[in-house]
Amino acid sequence: MSDEAGAALTRDGTFSRRTEVVIREMILDGTIPPGERLNEVALASALGISRGPLREAIQRLAGEGLLTVISHRGAFVRTFEAREIDELYDMRCAYEMYAARLICQRADDDQLGELQSFVTETGLAMDDSNGRYPPDRDFHRRLLALAGNATLERAALDAQAQISLARSMSAKAPTRAKAALGEHEAIVAALRSRDAETAVRLVQEHLEHARRGALAALGFTDDPRKGNETP
Amino acid sequence: MSDEAGAALTRDGTFSRRTEVVIREMILDGTIPPGERLNEVALASALGISRGPLREAIQRLAGEGLLTVISHRGAFVRTFEAREIDELYDMRCAYEMYAARLICQRADDDQLGELQSFVTETGLAMDDSNGRYPPDRDFHRRLLALAGNATLERAALDAQAQISLARSMSAKAPTRAKAALGEHEAIVAALRSRDAETAVRLVQEHLEHARRGALAALGFTDDPRKGNETP
DNA sequence: CCGGTTAGAACTGTTGACAGTTGACAGCGG
DNA sequence: CCGCTGTCAACTGTCAACAGTTCTAACCGG
Numbered sequence: 330m331s332d333e334a335g336a337a338l339t340r341d342g343t344f345s346r347r348t349e350v351v352i353r354e355m356i357l358d359g360t361i362p363p364g365e366r367l368n369e370v371a372l373a374s375a376l377g378i379s380r381g382p383l384r385e386a387i388q389r390l391a392g393e394g395l396l397t398v399i400s401h402r403g404a405f406v407r408t409f410e411a412r413e414i415d416e417l418y419d420m421r422c423a424y425e426m427y428a429a430r431l432i433c434q435r436a437d438d439d440q441l442g443e444l445q446s447f448v449t450e451t452g453l454a455m456d457d458s459n460g461r462y463p464p465d466r467d468f469h470r471r472l473l474a475l476a477g478n479a480t481l482e483r484a485a486l487d488a489q490a491q492i493s494l495a496r497s498m499s500a501k502a503p504t505r506a507k508a509a510l511g512e513h514e515a516i517v518a519a520l521r522s523r524d525a526e527t528a529v530r531l532v533q534e535h536l537e538h539a540r541r542g543a544l545a546a547l548g549f550t551d552d553p554r555k556g557n558e559t560p
Numbered sequence: 561m562s563d564e565a566g567a568a569l570t571r572d573g574t575f576s577r578r579t580e581v582v583i584r585e586m587i588l589d590g591t592i593p594p595g596e597r598l599n600e601v602a603l604a605s606a607l608g609i610s611r612g613p614l615r616e617a618i619q620r621l622a623g624e625g626l627l628t629v630i631s632h633r634g635a636f637v638r639t640f641e642a643r644e645i646d647e648l649y650d651m652r653c654a655y656e657m658y659a660a661r662l663i664c665q666r667a668d669d670d671q672l673g674e675l676q677s678f679v680t681e682t683g684l685a686m687d688d689s690n691g692r693y694p695p696d697r698d699f700h701r702r703l704l705a706l707a708g709n710a711t712l713e714r715a716a717l718d719a720q721a722q723i724s725l726a727r728s729m730s731a732k733a734p735t736r737a738k739a740a741l742g743e744h745e746a747i748v749a750a751l752r753s754r755d756a757e758t759a760v761r762l763v764q765e766h767l768e769h770a771r772r773g774a775l776a777a778l779g780f781t782d783d784p785r786k787g788n789e790t791p
Numbered sequence: 792c793c794g795g796t797t798a799g800a801a802c803t804g805t806t807g808a809c810a811g812t813t814g815a816c817a818g819c820g821g
Numbered sequence: 822c823c824g825c826t827g828t829c830a831a832c833t834g835t836c837a838a839c840a841g842t843t844c845t846a847a848c849c850g851g
Binding site: 342 | 573574577612615616619620622623624631644647648650651653654655657658659662709710711712715
Binding site: 792793794795796797798799800801802803804805806807808809810811812813814815816817818819820821 | 823824825826827828829830831832833834835836837839840841842843844845847848849850851
């Protein structure tokens with residue numbers, strides 16, 4: 330039983346880096362749910378390594394905002410308060426609004442055409458599977474890629490991952506599908522006409538809707554800017 | 561000689577965290593210049609600890625963008641290409657432009673009054689010391705603090721630190737002092753009149769000037785968006 | 792029955808040693 | 822003189838064990 334999960338890290342590279350990838354996936358998959366502690370000896374032996382490389386991976390994942398490390402108590406899959414989720418949506422706004430500006434300046438028409446195609450295709454697919462809209466995440470990923478700034482892209486994807494983790498604290502399905510799709514189309518239209526100010530405004534509004542949806546789905550009913558909830 | 565630098569970490573907390581703070585300061589102080597490798601055994605013994613906690617600190621600092629870790633070759637104080645510096649200024653733009661929006665919505669008049677006071681005071685101090693304008697960094701720090709978003713603030717300060725490290729690769733003094741001061745005043749004026757769009761535009765222009773100044777001071781003469789330089 | 796106390800178990804923080812890789816340099820062949 | 826190769830030292834990656842802290846729960850007094 331010592332290589333049950335260990336089989337996942339039989340590739341090349343250092344144990345530490347492979348472990349980082351494996352644990353990140355376990356967190357985002359929900360294999361290790363938010364709030365759960367990572368038992369170092371148990372996890373290390375499950376992965377077939379020792380605690381040294383495991384701890385280094387933990388440090389990196391903590392820096393990414395996926396783990397919370399408390400001295401002498403361990404590493405926990407991160408949980409989020411309403412305030413923190415709100416702040417993460419601010420981050421996404423900052424990133425993607427600026428990305429929209431960059432795209433209007435830099436992206437060529439072909440790239441924007443591909444983005445357009447992606448949106449229309451996912452729209453058609455959505456009509457089939459009726460309801461669910463998982464491609465939302467992909468749309469934002471593609472959007473960020475078009476900005477041509479790798480640093481910005483990585484930071485934004487990190488924020489996206491944290492929000493994804495936060496949403497996994499609730500099982501509620503949001504299904505803002507149809508509305509989101511329409512907003513995506515509007516954003517692409519603004520980008521293609523190189524109307525930066527409109528694109529920025531539309532991105533902001535879109536993420537504002539997503540923010541409200543996420544906070545509602547997580548049971549954070551009201552303004553997270555002052556009080557905490559769930560009494 | 562085993563506790564020369566070790567005296568710096570005689571406080572409480574874990575070795576790993578204290579080491580992280582010490583090394584961060586050594587990097588930003590210029591004690592360890594960009595490009596230099598951190599010899600683990602030498603640094604550990606200089607700090608009076610073993611390699612384990614040191615390596616954990618290194619992982620965190622790498623996540624902050626202050627170190628570059630290469631497998632089997634070591635951890636190096638990060639160096640920056642023109643492209644990366646350009647991307648970091650994009651990050652600052654994204655952060656501070658959005659911060660300006662938040663401030664217009666959230667900050668109260670007292671806070672903005674204090675920011676105004678800070679700018680006028682530093683302006684007077686600058687007339688004395690004639691030329692240098694170190695409070696630029698502090699202005700941006702205060703600005704970010706007023707946005708009321710701790711996550712955004714930390715991310716922006718990280719980007720600021722990376723830019724500071726990048727600038728330490730060159731000894732050239734920029735001294736955009738007078739112009740920067742004027743731009744700060746204009747930004748504060750826009751914030752106080754709650755004119756978000758103007759504030760955002762002024763922040764962008766201010767950082768665009770800073771970007772050009774930084775790239776020029778580092779000898780990156782032209783557009784970093786395509787070619788690399790220093791042949 | 793309940794709160795506080797106190798051993799003991801479990802776990803994290805740290806260490807020193809071992810193993811595998813990288814980089815440098817001397818020696819050799821051309 | 823130059824390039825290649827093989828050896829060796831230095832260093833990073835990893836491990837297993839020790840030390841100190843936190844959590845658990847049994848125990849005791851009220």
